[in-house]
C-alpha cells in the first residue's frame with residue numbers, strides 16, 4: 128500500500144532544532160517507499176508545507192520556509208489545508224520533541240481532527256512530560272525513583288547538592304546542580320524555562336545514565352541498552368547533540384557492557400512500567416545507576432531520532448522500525464469524539480433554564 132504520510136516536526140519548544148533533525152531523518156527514510164509530506168511547525172506556532180529535500184541548514188534564516196502556509200480546519204472534513212486544498216494523509220509521524228508536540232497538546236488536537244498519529248497518546252504524553260506527575264505515579268507503584276520536591280514548596284530545606292529541573296523540560300535544558308536554596312530561587316525567578324514549574328531532587332554524584340528503547344508493536348520488545356559517555360557530571364545538551372555530529376553521532380557504549388543481573392533488573396522494571404504507561408511508537412526509558420542502585424529517571428515518549436539507532440545490532444532496519452510505528456498507529460483505536468444516543472430528557476424537561484440551573 129502506498130501510504131500517504133505526513134511528518135510533523137519543529138514546534139514551539141526549546142527542542143525545536145533537534146526535532147527538525149528527527150523529522151528530516153524520518154522524511155528521508157520513509158520517502159524511499161511512501162508518499163511523504165513535510166509539515167513544519169515553526170517556533171512562533173505556525174504551520175508550513177516545506178520541501179522534503181531540505182537539509183537541516185535550510186531551516187536557518189530561510190524565507191522560503193514560510194511561503195506555503197497551512198491552515199487547520201476543524202469542521203466539515205477536518206485536517207491540514209493549503210490554499211483551500213486538503214492535504215490528504217493516512218497517518219502522521221510525530222517527530223516533535225518537548226513542548227506542545229510531546230506533552231499531549233498536539234495529540235489532543237490530532238484526536239479532535241480525526242488524524243491518526245505515531246507515538247504516545249495524549250495521556251502517556253502528558254504523564255511523561257510532567258516530571259512531578261511521573262514521579263508520583265512511580266512512587267505510588269513502589270517503583271524505584273529519586274524523591275522530588277516542587278520548587279514552590281519553600282518549606283523543604285536542602286541537604287547536600289540538589290539538581291534543579293524544569294517540571295516540563297527535556298534535553299537537559301535548564302537542568303542545573305545547585306547547593307543552596309537562594310541560588311535555586313534566583314535561577315527559577317530569572318529564567319523562562321521554569322515558568323510552568325520546577326522540581327528539585329538529590330544530586331547523585333557519579334551516577335551512570337542507562338537508556339533503552341521500548342516498543343509494543345508488533346510485539347513487546349526492548350532495544351539494546353545504551354550507556355552515553357558524558358563529558359561532565361551531567362549528560363548535557365552538548366553531549367547529546369552538539370559534539371561528534373550530534374544525535375546519532377554522540378559518544379556512547381552500545382550495547383553497554385553490563386552485569387547480567389543489572390540487565391535483568393532493567394528489563395523487569397521496563398515490563399512493570401510499560402503496564403502503567405503503555406508504550407506506543409518507540410519510547411526511550413532513561414535509568415540512572417548510582418552505587419548499585421537503579422532508578423527510573425524518566426521516559427522520553429518521542430526520543431531523539433525516534434531512538435532508531437538503539438536497534439543497530441538487532442534485526443530491524445530503520446525503515447522497518449518506522450514502518451511498524453506507522454502500522455501500529457493505523458491499527459490503533461483512536462477516539463473520534465462523537466457520540467450518538469443522547470436522549471435529550473434533561474433538555475426536554477428543563478422548561479425554565481434559570482430556575483433549573485440556579
Ligand SMILES: Nc1ncnc2c1ncn2[C@@H]1O[C@H](COP(=O)(O)OP(=O)(O)O)[C@@H](O)[C@H]1O
Pocket residue numbers: 273290292296297298299300302328329330331332334336360361362363413415424425
Ligand atoms: N538526580 C540526579 N543525579 C545526578 N545526575 C542527574 C540526576 N538527574 C538527572 N541527572 C543527569 O542530568 C541529565 C538530564 O536530566 P533529566 O532528568 O533526564 O532531564 P531532561 O528531561 O532534561 O533530559 C540526566 O541524563 C543525567 O545525566
Ligand SMILES: [Mg+2]
Pocket residue numbers: 298299413425
Ligand atoms: Mg533526560
